[in-house]
Amino acid sequence: MGGYYMKNITTRELFVAGTNTTTSSVMWAMTELVRHKEIMSKIAEELKKEIDTDKISDSQLSKLPYLQATIKEAMRLHPPVPLLLPHMAAENCEVMNYTIPKNSKIFVNLWAMGRDPKVWDDPLSFKPERFIGSKLDIKGQDFELLPFGSGRRMCPGMPSGIKSVQLILASLINEFDLVLPNDVDPMKLDMSDKFGIALKMETPLKVIFKSKE
Numbered sequence: 589m590g591g592y593y594m595k596n597i598t599t600r601e602l603f604v605a606g607t608n609t610t611t612s613s614v615m616w617a618m619t620e621l622v623r624h625k626e627i628m629s630k631i632a633e634e635l636k637k638e639i640d641t642d643k644i645s646d647s648q649l650s651k652l653p654y655l656q657a658t659i660k661e662a663m664r665l666h667p668p669v670p671l672l673l674p675h676m677a678a679e680n681c682e683v684m685n686y687t688i689p690k691n692s693k694i695f696v697n698l699w700a701m702g703r704d705p706k707v708w709d710d711p712l713s714f715k716p717e718r719f720i721g722s723k724l725d726i727k728g729q730d731f732e733l734l735p736f737g738s739g740r741r742m743c744p745g746m747p748s749g750i751k752s753v754q755l756i757l758a759s760l761i762n763e764f765d766l767v768l769p770n771d772v773d774p775m776k777l778d779m780s781d782k783f784g785i786a787l788k789m790e791t792p793l794k795v796i797f798k799s800k801e
């Protein structure tokens with residue numbers, strides 16, 4: 589019974605860890621895309637050129653570098669887990685001349701790191717191009733960009749999480765034009781964050797999926 593209970597909790601936790609983060613990633617990327625129509629068109633062109641099937645499968649995602657760059661850029665400005673999960677220092681240590689005492693609770697502020705002008709050129713602009721031809725990746729080795737964390741406790745769902753986000757966005761852009769209702773000015777969308785374990789939008793995005801035919 590105890591074993592069954594533990595298994596049940598783990599399944600629920602995996603579900604929660606995987607859904608809110610994926611939703612946050614897709615919502616923020618879609619919001620940036622409706623604000624930057626030229627970027628959405630570039631992704632649509634890439635899809636037209638590279639995908640020759642009706643439905644997109646995950647084996648085709650590697651042919652879409654511009655889509656991948658766009659998602660990295662959305663995760664830089666809107667990290668789905670903005671403070672990572674709390675970590676604890678297992679022993680006293682020194683980091684950049686700061687002493688971190690044993691047992692301190694550590695939060696890593698990805699949100700601020702992604703907007704740091706010492707690290708990123710023109711940090712508040714949405715520019716997927718910054719990742720084209722760059723080796724910067726989200727696999728936990730490049731400390732400027734850690735949407736899935738790093739090290740032993742980094743997200744175990746990263747391979748499926750990133751593919752889901754890529755597949756959802758690619759499929760939506762392939763089939764639909766994303767249009768704002770009531771002639772809303774895209775540049776007037778409320779981009780305020782709603783902080784929590786997962787980063788939501790203060791005012792959720794409302795978008796119409798208009799069939800391309």
Ligand code: HEM
Binds near residue numbers: 669674742744746
């Ligand atoms: C775009 C989607 C996702 C993002 C951005 C994301 C991000 C993260 C981040 C930042 C952490 C904390 C890492 C740290 O504190 O160092 C984490 C932990 C975790 N994630 Fe994900 N995640 C995603 C999808 C998923 C999926 C699909 C699953 C499972 C089905 C999953 C399961 C977990 C679990 C179990 C942990 C806790 C790991 C631990 O504490 O050792 N995640 N995730």
